[in-house]
Amino acid sequence: MVKDYQLREKLSVAAKGQKFVQEAPVVIVVCAQTDNHTMTCGQLSYPIDCAIAIDHMTLAACSLGLGTCWVGAFYEDDVKKILDIPPEIRVVELLALGYPKPSAIAPKPRLPLEKITMREKWQNL
Numbered sequence: 837m838v839k840d841y842q843l844r845e846k847l848s849v850a851a852k853g854q855k856f857v858q859e860a861p862v863v864i865v866v867c868a869q870t871d872n873h874t875m876t877c878g879q880l881s882y883p884i885d886c887a888i889a890i891d892h893m894t895l896a897a898c899s900l901g902l903g904t905c906w907v908g909a910f911y912e913d914d915v916k917k918i919l920d921i922p923p924e925i926r927v928v929e930l931l932a933l934g935y936p937k938p939s940a941i942a943p944k945p946r947l948p949l950e951k952i953t954m955r956e957k958w959q960n961l
């Protein structure tokens with residue numbers, strides 16, 4: 837978890853200049869120490885494990901009236917240098933955490949469930 841302003845400023849640059857990374861009072865840097873375990877289905881475990889953890893953080897933050905934004909657009913090697921993260925560790929995602937603008941609180945329009953779910957077998961939606 838990074839609160840230091842100067843570090844957040846550097847992280848913002850590593851995140852391709854995304855200003856909100858610097859403006860958010862906290863940036864959670866989600867890292868994995870991994871042996872690159874692959875599940876039987878062929879997917880790597882660690883990005884999925886991290887995504888589960890991040891999603892729980894987003895929900896917990898929301899329940900506290902806070903806002904989050906996933907940040908996947910960043911240069912991993914730059915983030916590692918800024919935070920002294922060892923080479924064998926993967927930086928999977930940054931999560932900016934802060935107080936949302938009132939305009940960001942309103943629910944967004946969503947596709948109806950029938951447009952994104954299939955029942956029983958594959959269907960061309």
Ligand SMILES: Cc1cc2nc3c(=O)[nH]c(=O)nc-3n(C[C@H](O)[C@H](O)[C@H](O)COP(=O)(O)O)c2cc1C
Pocket residue numbers: 854905906907908909910944
């Ligand atoms: C894996 C992942 C990476 C993302 N990376 C970025 C990012 O680098 N910068 C950004 O502004 N938003 C990023 N987002 C957030 C999306 O732009 C979007 O705001 C968020 O997923 C909410 O989607 P919604 O509009 O469907 O609610 C990312 C989201 C995900 C899931």
